[in-house]
Amino acid sequence: MTYDFAVVLGYWEALLQGLEVTVELTLLCAALGSALGFVTSLARVSPVRFLRWISTLYVEFFRGTPVLIQLFWFFFCLPIILGSDISNFIAATVTLTLYTGAITSETFRASLKSIRPEEIDACIALGLPRLTQITNIVLPQALLRAIPTLLSNFVSLFKESALVSAVGMADLMFVGQNISSNIAKPVEVLTVVAVIYFVVAFPLTRAVTVIERKMLAKLAI
Amino acid sequence: MNKSMSNLSSAKSFSATDSTNKSPTASTSGQALVKVSNLHKSYSPTIQVLKGLDLTMAAGERLVVIGPSGGGKSTLLRVMMGLEQIDSGSITFAGQPYITANDGKAKTKINLAVRQQIGMVFQHYTLFPHLTILQNLTLAPRKVRGESKASAEARGMALLTRFGLAAKAGAYPNQLSGGQKQRVAIARALMLDPKLMLFDEVTSALDPELVAEVEQVIMSLAEQGMPMMIVTHDMWFAKNIASRVVFCAGGVVVEEGPPDQIFNAPKHERTREFLDRVFHI
Amino acid sequence: MSYSFDFTGLEQGYDSLLEGLKVTVELTLAANLIGVTLGFVVALLVMSRISLIRTPVMLFIEFFRCTPAIIQIVWFFYCVPIMFDVYLDSVTMGVLALGLNLTAFNAEAYRAAIQSVPKEQHDAGIALGLSPFQRVIYIVLPHALRSALPVLITNGIGIFQQTALVAIVAIQDLMYQGKSLATTTYRPIETFTLIAVIYFAVSFPVAQLVQLIERRREVASR
Ligand SMILES: Nc1ncnc2c1ncn2[C@@H]1O[C@H](COP(=O)(O)OP(=O)(O)OP(=O)(O)O)[C@@H](O)[C@H]1O
Ligand SMILES: [Mg+2]
Numbered sequence A: 001m002t003y004d005f006a007v008v009l010g011y012w013e014a015l016l017q018g019l020e021v022t023v024e025l026t027l028l029c030a031a032l033g034s035a036l037g038f039v040t041s042l043a044r045v046s047p048v049r050f051l052r053w054i055s056t057l058y059v060e061f062f063r064g065t066p067v068l069i070q071l072f073w074f075f076f077c078l079p080i081i082l083g084s085d086i087s088n089f090i091a092a093t094v095t096l097t098l099y100t101g102a103i104t105s106e107t108f109r110a111s112l113k114s115i116r117p118e119e120i121d122a123c124i125a126l127g128l129p130r131l132t133q134i135t136n137i138v139l140p141q142a143l144l145r146a147i148p149t150l151l152s153n154f155v156s157l158f159k160e161s162a163l164v165s166a167v168g169m170a171d172l173m174f175v176g177q178n179i180s181s182n183i184a185k186p187v188e189v190l191t192v193v194a195v196i197y198f199v200v201a202f203p204l205t206r207a208v209t210v211i212e213r214k215m216l217a218k219l220a221i
Numbered sequence B: 001m002n003k004s005m006s007n008l009s010s011a012k013s014f015s016a017t018d019s020t021n022k023s024p025t026a027s028t029s030g031q032a033l034v035k036v037s038n039l040h041k042s043y044s045p046t047i048q049v050l051k052g053l054d055l056t057m058a059a060g061e062r063l064v065v066i067g068p069s070g071g072g073k074s075t076l077l078r079v080m081m082g083l084e085q086i087d088s089g090s091i092t093f094a095g096q097p098y099i100t101a102n103d104g105k106a107k108t109k110i111n112l113a114v115r116q117q118i119g120m121v122f123q124h125y126t127l128f129p130h131l132t133i134l135q136n137l138t139l140a141p142r143k144v145r146g147e148s149k150a151s152a153e154a155r156g157m158a159l160l161t162r163f164g165l166a167a168k169a170g171a172y173p174n175q176l177s178g179g180q181k182q183r184v185a186i187a188r189a190l191m192l193d194p195k196l197m198l199f200d201e202v203t204s205a206l207d208p209e210l211v212a213e214v215e216q217v218i219m220s221l222a223e224q225g226m227p228m229m230i231v232t233h234d235m236w237f238a239k240n241i242a243s244r245v246v247f248c249a250g251g252v253v254v255e256e257g258p259p260d261q262i263f264n265a266p267k268h269e270r271t272r273e274f275l276d277r278v279f280h281i
Numbered sequence C: 001m002s003y004s005f006d007f008t009g010l011e012q013g014y015d016s017l018l019e020g021l022k023v024t025v026e027l028t029l030a031a032n033l034i035g036v037t038l039g040f041v042v043a044l045l046v047m048s049r050i051s052l053i054r055t056p057v058m059l060f061i062e063f064f065r066c067t068p069a070i071i072q073i074v075w076f077f078y079c080v081p082i083m084f085d086v087y088l089d090s091v092t093m094g095v096l097a098l099g100l101n102l103t104a105f106n107a108e109a110y111r112a113a114i115q116s117v118p119k120e121q122h123d124a125g126i127a128l129g130l131s132p133f134q135r136v137i138y139i140v141l142p143h144a145l146r147s148a149l150p151v152l153i154t155n156g157i158g159i160f161q162q163t164a165l166v167a168i169v170a171i172q173d174l175m176y177q178g179k180s181l182a183t184t185t186y187r188p189i190e191t192f193t194l195i196a197v198i199y200f201a202v203s204f205p206v207a208q209l210v211q212l213i214e215r216r217r218e219v220a221s222r
Helices: A012-044 A049-063 A067-082 A088-113 A117-125 A130-167 A172-183 A186-219 B002-006 B073-080 B133-145 B149-162 B178-190 B208-223 B235-241 B259-264 B269-279 C008-046 C051-065 C069-084 C090-115 C119-127 C132-169 C174-185 C188-220
Strands: B032-044 B047-058 B062-066 B088-093 B096-100 B118-121 B196-200 B228-231 B244-249 B252-257
Touching: A012 A049, A012 A088, A012 A130, A012 A172, A012 A186, A049 A088, A049 C188, A067 A088, A067 A130, A067 C132, A067 C174, A067 C188, A088 A130, A117 A130, A117 B118, A130 A172, A130 A186, A130 B133, A130 C069, A172 A186, A172 C069, A186 C051, A186 C069, B032 B073, B047 B073, B047 B088, B047 B244, B047 B252, B062 B073, B062 B235, B073 B196, B073 B228, B118 B178, B133 B149, B133 B178, B149 B178, B178 B196, B178 B208, B208 B228, B208 B235, B235 B259, B235 B269, B244 B259, B244 B269, B252 B259, B252 B269, B259 B269, C008 C051, C008 C090, C008 C132, C008 C174, C008 C188, C051 C090, C069 C090, C069 C132, C090 C132, C119 C132, C132 C174, C132 C188, C174 C188
Parallel strands: B062 B228, B062 B244, B118 B196, B196 B228
Antiparallel strands: B032 B047, B032 B088, B088 B096, B244 B252
16 A cells, blocks of 8 residues: 555645634634633632622533534524524634633633732732732733643644534635545545644644743742 | 840831831830730631730830740731731720721721831742832832832832842842842832831741841841831840840730840740740750 | 423434443543553653654654544544554444543653652662562552542543544444434434533533542642
8 A cells, every 4th residue: 555645735725725714713712712711710709609600600511511512502503593594603613712711711710829828918918909919910920820721722722623624614624524535545635634733733732831831930939 | 246236225216218207106106006905816716816915016116926836926917917807806006096806797997098007028928920029119109109110119229229139120039049039028018118017937938048138137127216026936036136025825925025034034934935945955 | 582492302312312322431431441551551651761662652642632633533434444454343443543542641641640759759669679560560550540540530531522523433422313313303402402411411520520539639738
């Protein structure tokens, strides 16, 4: 058995377009999702019981079910509920944003928790108003500490985004599968697609390690 | 060191930092600066820590609080800083009611204007790690008093220069040694021109060779007449800096008096036992 | 929203859903069996001093960790038969893909845990005259298992969720059965909600268990 990887080269434009869709979707959902995640993390420590309850339910449910079913749910059910068709792009964006919101809220929650109680004592001793404590001490540190984990959350999102091919969105995975079945060369095409995912994701995971080390050093006391 | 301390005991004047000191109430001589009356504090029904503690501190005094571990020294200082709720009792500061227990469930009443006149340095490092040293110093003056950035930075640099830390102004806390961090923490508290400084075992997290530099800074503040309340396990330091020593155990003041008396001729058995233990091990 | 829920139509599908759940659970258990055992071996290999062993193993781990699970599954389905000329039934193929994926993630968990074994314990093992193999079995393994446990369970439950992907290659798991039921009953909302709840009902207690273990450890280490 010989493999002809050169044939895949002929489809580089289509693959590139697929990658573009994947990356755009990832960036969009990373931005929307981490905003949602941040708000959710605050809701989870809110003094209002209902907010705590609903945010916990949201996070646990989205973390406790397969993303594929979430995607199908929005793809097949949202149109019925809304009474109008939605594009697979909308379904994908909603699903992946909610998924990212759930996982990043845990990241933000951990980073909020990591602020030492002694620092809050110091804030009170210095007479800092509550708002200043939050805007100048708690938030900047929480956001800084969240960066490495957020980045690896985004890598997870990038990988999970391949699922949108299952609802017919023309991302890298979808394009790859199409080409693969059209030219009946799954080994070559699928391997190349996997390598493309790897080439994007792997450096990011390395970056996580480096940033983590730097962050630990910087915020150590 | 001993020489400089001997004239300390007669120091009565008091000016907090180089900056002017406007509050007339705080420096009224003869009147008690701090009066703690019948203070009760528990962390839970089973953890009663302060059990009717009484304490008076005159203006210009340097009170050193010693006592066995778990005796409530840190709790006393934390209550004085307004960090803890109390069960009953009261604290006045320069004649003004400062902390009063609200009987029943309501929270302890804390006079915030008074609290701003008190500064505290903790045992654990409490510098904000994401801010530079100078930013650590200027944050509170700017946010609490609305001081301009330029003015706060100028005062901050002056303080850092005085403490030999000017070169570190732009550094982050993790680039400093433990001793330097605690000196910055002292400077940070001084930025608000406190009328009373609280020190809770500020050297006990430090490597032995770094203890002296921090104690010297506190000594120099003492020389300038800064009233202070110090909790320490360093008996040498206690002897040298105290104008009065308070032995605190079991949530009450067991015995108090001038350092000579407490260290050389303690009246109470518990005090003697405690001192025997710390000096003869 | 004028939609009225109607779960009655689903009754005809309960049996098939149960069948599907059985397949899902079997896939999960089999993948975990591979992941927990092979993961430890791979962790030892990736820590080897010989780079000829270390590098390929590292590549294996990183490749599985840095590509979507769905492409791993699809790749297995289409490529393994061609490349190795073996035709396994689809469930076996699913187990292999999921198992190797889990192996990569678990290997990382084990590696972190092994590296957290205090050096003194190694020294003590040497001082007691244990052979390297005995040290791994009696000192490293128990410690690593213990401290990796929460991550292993979390990864294991993660694989439970990832099994849903095999529906795409027509393995009749819970997801697959659900999707066909949704199509035959024209009741996608009820069906997908029910399936999501089933997945959740399995994952959530396990996730709580992990939290319980972690909280206990926190208390114990204080
Ligand atoms: N936040 C808290 N919650 C519950 N109990 C506490 C808390 N803080 C202190 N305690 C308890 O209160 C008692 C007094 O503590 P405190 O820290 O005031 O003692 P201390 O005299 O400063 O001791 P040390 O010399 O060890 O610092 C101790 O038994 C301690 O365990
Ligand atoms: Mg203490």
